[in-house]
Amino acid sequence: MSFYFAHIKAAAEVIKHLKHGMPLALQLQHFFAKNKKYGSKDRKSIATICYQYFRVGKAFKSTPIEEKIVLANYLCSSSPNQLLASQAPALNETVQLDVAAKCQQLGIALTDIFAFNEMLGAGIDSFLFAASLLQQPAFFIRVRPQWHENVTNKLKANAIAFNQVNDDAIELPQGTKIEPLLSLNKEAVVQDLSSQQVFNYLKQHPLASSTHLLQIWDCCAASGGKSILMADVLQRPFHLLATDVRASILNNLKQRFKEAGLKNYETKVIDATVNTSMLADRKFDIIICDTPCSGSGTWSRTPEQMHFFENSTLQKFTALQLKIASQAIQHLQKGGLFFYITCSVFAQENENIVTELKQKFHLQLLQMEYIKGYQKQADSMFVAVFTV
Numbered sequence: 001m002s003f004y005f006a007h008i009k010a011a012a013e014v015i016k017h018l019k020h021g022m023p024l025a026l027q028l029q030h031f032f033a034k035n036k037k038y039g040s041k042d043r044k045s046i047a048t049i050c051y052q053y054f055r056v057g058k059a060f061k062s063t064p065i066e067e068k069i070v071l072a073n074y075l076c077s078s079s080p081n082q083l084l085a086s087q088a089p090a091l092n093e094t095v096q097l098d099v100a101a102k103c104q105q106l107g108i109a110l111t112d113i114f115a116f117n118e119m120l121g122a123g124i125d126s127f128l129f130a131a132s133l134l135q136q137p138a139f140f141i142r143v144r145p146q147w148h149e150n151v152t153n154k155l156k157a158n159a160i161a162f163n164q165v166n167d168d169a170i171e172l173p174q175g176t177k178i179e180p181l182l183s184l185n186k187e188a189v190v191q192d193l194s195s196q197q198v199f200n201y202l203k204q205h206p207l208a209s210s211t212h213l214l215q216i217w218d219c220c221a222a223s224g225g226k227s228i229l230m231a232d233v234l235q236r237p238f239h240l241l242a243t244d245v246r247a248s249i250l251n252n253l254k255q256r257f258k259e260a261g262l263k264n265y266e267t268k269v270i271d272a273t274v275n276t277s278m279l280a281d282r283k284f285d286i287i288i289c290d291t292p293c294s295g296s297g298t299w300s301r302t303p304e305q306m307h308f309f310e311n312s313t314l315q316k317f318t319a320l321q322l323k324i325a326s327q328a329i330q331h332l333q334k335g336g337l338f339f340y341i342t343c344s345v346f347a348q349e350n351e352n353i354v355t356e357l358k359q360k361f362h363l364q365l366l367q368m369e370y371i372k373g374y375q376k377q378a379d380s381m382f383v384a385v386f387t388v
């Protein structure tokens with residue numbers, strides 16, 4: 001059995017046993033823990049094969065797993081490789097063609113890969129978006145204020161090739177181990193390029209330069225990525241309430257805030273879908289509402305989610321998004337800013353929610369945009385900014 005055939009067999013085992021809702025990364029971890037014979041090169045190769053399999057989404061539905069793996073490798077690769085050379089030499093000859101030509105060669109359309117074109121929000125290029133799903137996204141960090149020189153000096157001193165994407169964003173080679181080099185959360189945070197831009201609107205807004213102590217609520221805070229970004233955009237003291245329905249994630253947030261030096265904050269476990277007496281009539285100058293969503297804008301990172309996604313699950317998210325945003329917005333101070341954020345590219349989770357919120361609460365929509373990452377090997381996000 002050839003080396004690559006063995007890897008294909010191992011990947012097929014992982015794929016067969018992956019259950020809906022289980023992250024592929026975790027399934028791979030379990031598989032390698034049980035199968036100690038695989039060295040680091042084997043593990044990398046098997047993991048790549050698995051990810052490629054899920055990247056082609058709903059295409060080749062009735063093709064056996066082992067064959068689909070080879071076709072997926074063809075679509076996801078841009079240069080000849082040994083897996084194709086050993087399993088499908090004819091495909092290896094044309095692997096340098098562009099994605100459209102390769103799809104034609106295999107008799108599929110890009111819509112066979114991304115089967116949800118008609119659900120895309122305004123301005124999302126369905127072809128480019130589908131093509132981006134075939135590639136692993138890049139690895140970005142955001143350098144925190146005052147640490148730029150320090151961070152770039154450390155990267156240079158350790159001979160890490162990096163790409164300074166903009167003032168704050170740095171792209172690093174995949175798999176770079178930054179923990180031993182940088183003080184994570186203090187000097188820099190791991191944050192996708194698009195996610196780094198969700199508060200760009202605030203930079204030009206008078207609230208950013210107002211002198212009173214801003215009251216801010218991050219109502220779906222998770223481990224606080226957006227809160228830390230907010231601190232860095234404002235670069236001055238404010239008071240933060242960080243809440244989430246999961247108590248465990250707020251413990252991660254506290255650890256991150258400690259590392260990031262964020263002090264003036266409180267945390268509470270709050271289910272934001274219900275009218276909470278804990279907040280009474282408390283009002284906030286800025287509310288960050290980064291809701292749970294399909295995550296479709298991040299599927300190049302987690303292509304297994306695309307594989308398992310069914311349209312019917314969208315309703316669960318839209319109901320949750322509308323409930324959370326509807327409760328949270330009632331705590332917005334007059335003249336304040338409400339950031340509705342998702343990492344979805346679906347109109348139902350974005351434009352449609354915006355329309356419903358506007359009608360329900362007579363809000364003023366200040367800005368609404370997709371932060372498109374699909375041509376930058378980054379995620380795609382949606383942001384709408386309201387005021388009352």
Ligand SMILES: C[S@@+](CC[C@H](N)C(=O)[O-])C[C@H]1O[C@@H](n2cnc3c(N)ncnc32)[C@H](O)[C@@H]1O
Binds near residue numbers: 292
């Ligand atoms: C997209 S994540 C937020 C990411 C976070 N803002 C960040 O930048 O790291 C959505 C969060 O909403 C939380 N969530 C889900 N349902 C919720 C609810 N009913 N009330 C409050 N939070 C909820 C989830 O636990 C999850 O942490």
